Amino acid sequence: MSYADIIQILDSSIRLGTPLLLACLAGLYSERSGVFDIGLEGKMLVAAFFSAAVAAITGSVWIGLLAGVAASVVFAMIHGLASITFRGDQLISGVAINFLAAGMTVLIAQDWFSQGSRTPSLSGDARFSSIDLPFADALSGVPILGPLYSEALSGHTILVYVALLAVPATWYVLFRTRFGLRLRAVGENPGAVDTAGISVTRLRYSAVLICGILCGLAGAYLSTGLAAGFTKDMTAGRGFIALAALIFAKWRPWYALFACLLFGLLQAISNRYSTLDLGIFEIPNAFVLALPYILTVVILAGFVGRAIPPRAGGEPYVKER
Amino acid sequence: MDKLPKWVDVALIPLINLALALIVSGFVVALIGEDPFNALSVMVRGAVGSTYGWGYTLFYATNFIFTGLAVAIAFHARLFNIGGEGQAQLGALGVALVCLALPWPHWIIALPFAILGGALFGAAWAAIPAYLQAKRGSHIVITTIMFNFIASALLVYLLVGILKVPGSMAPETARFPEGAHLPSARDVLAVIGIPFARTPLNVAFLVALVCAWGVWMLLWRSRLGYEIRAFGQSEPAARYAGISPLKITMITMLISGALAGLMAINAVMGEQQRLIQDNVLGAGFVGIAVALMGRSHPVGVLLAAILFGALYQGGAELEFETSVPREMVVVIQALVILFTGALDGMIRRPLESLFARRKRSTSGVPAE
Amino acid sequence: MTAPAIELKGISKSFGPVHANKDIDLRVMPGTIHGIIGENGAGKSTLMSILYGFYKADRGQIYIRGDKTEIADSQAAIRAGIGMVFQHFKLVQNFTVLENIVLGAEEGAFLRQSLARARTLLKELSEEYELHVDPDAKIEDLGVGMQQRVEILKALYRRAEILILDEPTGVLTPSEADHLFRILEGLKREGKTVILITHKLREIMEVTDTISVMRRGEMTATVNTADTSPEELAELMVGRKVLLRVDKTPSKPGEVVADVKNLRVVDSDKVERLRGISLQVRRGEILGIAGVAGNGQSELLQVLGGMQDATGEVRINGEPIDLTGTKSDARTRRARGIGHVPEDRHHEGLILNFHAWENVAFGYHHAPEYNSGPLMDNRAIRQDAEAKIAKFDVRPANCWLEAKSFSGGNQQKIVIARELEREPDLLLVGQPTRGVDIGAIEFIHEQIVALRDQGKAVLLVSVELDEIMSLSDRIAVMFDGRIMGERLPSETNERELGLLMAGITDTDREHSVAEIEANLAHVAGKVV
């Protein structure tokens, strides 16, 4: 494997890690506030659909992006309604949202475009185009770091950079602002927040809202950045991988970045090599493709140590029985 | 202090939730430009309007009884088994291996072994997530989802490799021998002179009914069931009573996986008669909705499974007759899960305060 | 005449069918310490939570310093100068003291400034009130006494003029409690108003100026402390005369039933919870284990009850029992004649959603008389349950009710009936009267003593020093996973036990509060 190969794989990892990262940060806000969310997958899927669909209709990827985010937010609010207002089971609500997204996207796609379950292919302004970072060309000659910057890091779509910037931003919000303090508190002990005179409900809804927005970006990136249109079930389990990354990252932003890049890397590798020769034996293709899933289990089982989720996570806040 | 009368809890609330799900589904149908009432009548006629409809409805229901019971029994131990899909896939592998292993002389002989094969493989697939949950605290929801993906990878590996018929294109096994074909409802009913359409409904339906009865006996008549229910209510209490969390988690998930695996008796041995790749048809997931609707009680699961069977069959007809895609069924299913599972409080709490007010005005419960 | 600091008029509150507060009136004058007592579930916490804006009253008005005040949420209460220290602290465990204090009282959207300002103010406050805490310590590393200080500081930081403390002393050693009362006196001298909820009649007699008594959601009396007595208060609480002391004959210890040697437990965080416990319990005696919560008593019960593995040696009637491995579960312990009334009946002793009859078999569901063949004999269990419910006067006497539908005292009676009726050789009892009112306490104590008189051994764990003193034939004090000493109830006193509970063995000497605190803080880091 040459250095150029490595650069290409890294380039691909960033691209494939981006939707995971956005979804993972989405989950981070929600779960830090105490609302577990296995519906990331579904929210990404609706966002992927609506952003591609609206981009196809209007010809503008930005309007598409807005539509995708809006759709994801609507689904996030359903989850909020179920788990915050009506104190339902958060896991079940998440499962329902995933199904709802899987069904609705196909239904609407068929109704709007009559092209089976897909949107028309996007081109031109209906897609995000790649942007070159400053000095990418000038620096490409620098040994080692040059190609890393100009080929792996530069030349992605705007949403990739949004995702990367969202990591320090999330860290800052969480640990340096009032909102972050309250958010972390409400996921640990909503009673403490409530008795401090802050509305638990409002805080959790804002977290779920942010979650919806970020999932929207993740979905929009899938269909208008990574691909050129929506196809049925195009999230392909990314929401669950993002969730695993979140646990792996122990609900911390910087760790989330590395976890998502790791999963991106795995996908990049499995895209690139259909079988993996480990010297002793060869992993057949079917299992190379399943590698992210297998690794998720291995990580959950062994490597995270004890990942302690936010203490109040998964439980609705019940003041009066 | 029971907040609600039992009939409200087990009948009224699920019915209201179901009605809400159907109303919202109706709106969705209207939104995509079809007449919801027409759609409903197509679905109802398609599902129960003929022996053909009934055959398919009950055929699907059989699948859902197995997976619904699988989810339900896990729910009792407060384990959320989303892995029914993968466990059923593995069960299918087990059934297929048994059916292909010998030139079975008669289905009566093949069936018990196939049941064993399906149950064993399904259980084995549930065992790892169960162990990881019990020993390492790995969240079973995520591990079982991952195991669904891994199961399909495994099946693909086998179906494009050693299990494939040499020279054949499709990733599927050879057809099972004649002696491993379960008699269909048409065959059985023909013996007593009742005409029935050619459908895949087969004797596995009876196996499913026996399983439902067995789960009921297990949960409410056996010590193991008592322990499962106690563990599901409170883990510290279970330990206090000498119930091993590891043991119960493992056993419950093994039973759950076995039940999911048994679905293959119906789908693979009863209908497909060979192992194909996507043999489960999403029934593992439907099981979640079925268990929620059925309040995790075998009788409820039975009724909910038939409802969902009708929904599936009706949905298939809907696609033939109108322009509503079959995914409509997925939407209805999602709405049922949403309303019965997650938005339950929306109906329950107003009802609770309604009944509490009635109760207080009649009896006046003091603080103590 | 000055306006009362607080005046409540006609406060009512229901939780579903439970009428927690019924038309309550209350007046508290500024610069006084006002006590509120009442049985469990009488509605004390509910009333105070309404005052603090945590719950919303169904009816009634609140006047603060004479002005009618609408308290919609806790923010409004804080603005009105009310601070509350809840029975169960409302602290974020993995936050620092400082972060907990600014939470909800931040200035501006960014934290840096708020934290810096809070740090200076906190320093001033802690010096002024002798409430020293490390602002950068994580709450989970602090002992309960410390956590309580943080709660008080939180209230003072928000400039509370009226401070409500809900059962603050339940978790404190006697000397910590004394220190707390000195602080309350200081606050009172500054003109602040304090409302103190407690079950401990002696305490309330010592520190309060006036006392209100609640019973079954109603305010039954308000008296001046100077004009009343503990006996009168007890009667007001329960509505009849109660014996505050247990009536029992001297014990006649027989041979050793339980012989424990060098018991050690290391928990999943690798913290040593039991550091070599050795003790013996004999037939016909009650061994009481005193100690501040979290010093290993729970682990001791759990190990003996088969809920946790350990190393060391335990013999029951001379036969060793397995402490690690497959034969060390609660079921085998029961087979060896160990009964167990667990500390937490809600989470351990009962399945709240099971019927009462199902709970009567809980833990003994393998017993031959409850089974026929491979299945459970539900009819036999129900018959047995009905008999036990009748004998222990569980009310309502309906074995089809779910356990959660019984009140705390009656739930405890179901557990006691189940465990005592098996006549175990060794009875483990944890906090038998926690959350149980005075009337039921009497009954439960009688049952335990009766078992002892049958010649059975009883190991009693309780954080209530009164209960230990009055029930035990012998007292062992636990601190930080060790036994600090054994005393006979007749030869010791609360002060000495209190010092032992704080890990101080040279009990003849005078000890400063700071010294006791330092000792307790040492354990605190390990206490969850």
Add this chain to the structure above:
Amino acid sequence: EPGLIIDLGGKFDKSFNESAYNGAQRWVEETGGKYLETELASEAQREQTMRRMAERGANPVVVLGFANASTLEKVAPDYPETNFVIVDMVVDQPNVQSVVFSEHEGSYLVGMMAAMASESNTVSFVGGMDVPLIRKFACGYAEGAKAANPDVTVIANMTGTTPAAWNDPVKGGELTRSQISQGADVVFAAAGGTGVGVLQTAADEEILSIGVDSNQNYLHPGSVLTSMVKRVDNAVYDAFQAAADGNLQTGVVVKNLESEGVGVAMDEHNADLVTDEMKAAIDEAMMKIQSGELVVHDYTTDDSCPSLTF
């Protein structure tokens, strides 16, 4: 009334199914006839869908793709009055017509064009689901490429091993990028809906691509070198027409280069990309294949490929 069951992936996959759909539409336009159509929702519902079609009285029932074979094997005997047509697989039943294509021959031709168009001497292949049929494409492609330029490197990747692999344009795009980074400058996609992503990426990254089944040249004019067309449309059209005329032949029908069952798409969209040299080369190869002088290796005959390892 004839019936058509559109396979997984949907009738607008711009590829295999769309080709069949177009054949049916052409028949409707030309004859004014009517036909029943339904789309398959999942693998496990093949049987129900087939039965439903037969019960509704469709004749013949046309099913698309190898995956239907074993189901058809079971269903066909239950409806002896109904004729069935299956594409891409042989089903040995008296009332079934099996239409198979010589994909390896068409792939051979586009392989030659790819090798000739490549400047980096590296061409690549993105397959859909990893099944023998797709390996047959890949193998023919590699044979052709090697024939045109023995030094050419052929990179082949499969998208996956599940039917989802027909429908994963994102992965298709990633595979293409990775192949580009390995030097490929012509990519052949035989991957159904996934191919859309391959062609898109090829266009984005400014390399050449080759479409499949339908003529996909129009998708990215100037980037799609050609398409290996597989005339599923003709198969459907012929079946419908034969049934209308009452002379549907059962048994195996082979559609090869000679019978124009497979071929290379040439139109205004790729006219600028195809050199005269290429044209001459493929014309020559076509003649040799038709005359039997040149036998392109068919992967499915022995499950192996002399010029490509998987």
